[in-house]
Amino acid sequence: MRALIVTAVAAERDAVVRGLGRAAAEAVAPTEVALPGGVLHRLEWSGAPALTVDVTAAGVGPAAAAAGSATALTAAALAHAPYDLAVSAGIGGGFTGPAGAQAAPRAPLGSVVIADAVVAADLGAETADGFAAVTDLGFGTVEHLPPAALVAAAAEAVHAVRGTVLTVSTVTGSAERTAELLRRHPRAAAEAMEGFGVAEAAAAQSVPVLEVRAISNAVGPRDRAAWRIGEALEALAVAFGNLVPVLRTWTLEPGAGPDFVDREGIRQ
Numbered sequence: 406m407r408a409l410i411v412t413a414v415a416a417e418r419d420a421v422v423r424g425l426g427r428a429a430a431e432a433v434a435p436t437e438v439a440l441p442g443g444v445l446h447r448l449e450w451s452g453a454p455a456l457t458v459d460v461t462a463a464g465v466g467p468a469a470a471a472a473g474s475a476t477a478l479t480a481a482a483l484a485h486a487p488y489d490l491a492v493s494a495g496i497g498g499g500f501t502g503p504a505g506a507q508a509a510p511r512a513p514l515g516s517v518v519i520a521d522a523v524v525a526a527d528l529g530a531e532t533a534d535g536f537a538a539v540t541d542l543g544f545g546t547v548e549h550l551p552p553a554a555l556v557a558a559a560a561e562a563v564h565a566v567r568g569t570v571l572t573v574s575t576v577t578g579s580a581e582r583t584a585e586l587l588r589r590h591p592r593a594a595a596e597a598m599e600g601f602g603v604a605e606a607a608a609a610q611s612v613p614v615l616e617v618r619a620i621s622n623a624v625g626p627r628d629r630a631a632w633r634i635g636e637a638l639e640a641l642a643v644a645f646g647n648l649v650p651v652l653r654t655w656t657l658e659p660g661a662g663p664d665f666v667d668r669e670g671i672r673q
């Protein structure tokens with residue numbers, strides 16, 4: 406099993422590497438592999454089932470995430486050692502308000518969210534009737550679906566909240582925008598800025614995706630002083646320590662591939 410983990414910043418990458426390194430006594434110290442425009446921090450577990458995990462910090466936002474992911478995925482494929490899984494990981498904002506009538510998932514500070522849907526929340530157009538997603542305009546997709554069995558196993562191992570993780574290019578900073586996002590995405594548990602970029606790059610090479618977010622702040626009116634980044638980075642490290650056995654043993658069900666939702670809203 407070979408997994409690529411993509412974070413935005415070095416502090417997130419280091420937390421993931423730290424957590425993975427704590428997971429097993431036989432873990433080899435990370436080695437560095439240079440790529441054009443980036444560096445992979447590689448951890449390898451030999452023995453059956455073997456596991457190789459490459460962790461890279463690709464930058465903030467969906468474009469940087471897609472570019473960094475595509476570089477690593479392509480380098481691996483050309484070296485005849487393709488990845489089996491791409492993971493978007495880092496801190497994120499949690500939808501922390503009271504659960505609504507539909508019992509939407511809620512993610513308090515310090516909790517971990519595993520995405521069962523990776524959704525581009527602001528990829529589209531403003532129209533006289535409100536926001537229209539690119540799929541409403543006849544283009545592409547705005548939703549990637551991680552493998553359900555992997556989501557279930559990962560969420561159980563990490564005691565994580567399961568729900569939609571939104572990818573936004575602008576961090577939400579008002580109650581109005583928070584309400585609008587929840588109206589459009591009632592199952593949203595968290596928002597971050599990279600998941601959809603990693604998912605698009607992975608889907609282009611038929612690689613499944615997972616997204617893991619440790620909650621550093623509440624989505625809502627901007628209050629940077631209230632962000633709990635240190636606690637979230639430690640929660641991220643603990644989560645990746647607990648994910649090692651899941652990554653070692655997970656295999657994609659035969660015939661299953663990366664899923665996305667097409668412009669008619671049909672799972673492909």
Ligand SMILES: O=C(O)c1cccc(C(=O)CC[C@H]2O[C@@H](n3cnc4c(=O)[nH]cnc43)[C@H](O)[C@@H]2O)c1
Nearest residue numbers: 413414416465466496497498576577596597598599
């Ligand atoms: O200042 C630091 O020490 C520090 C350490 C680690 C990470 C950061 C970041 O600012 C990471 C930015 C990253 O975090 C995600 N994020 C976190 N909260 C939100 C949010 O409410 N809405 C959207 N994104 C959020 C995002 O993926 C950024 O890339 C700083």
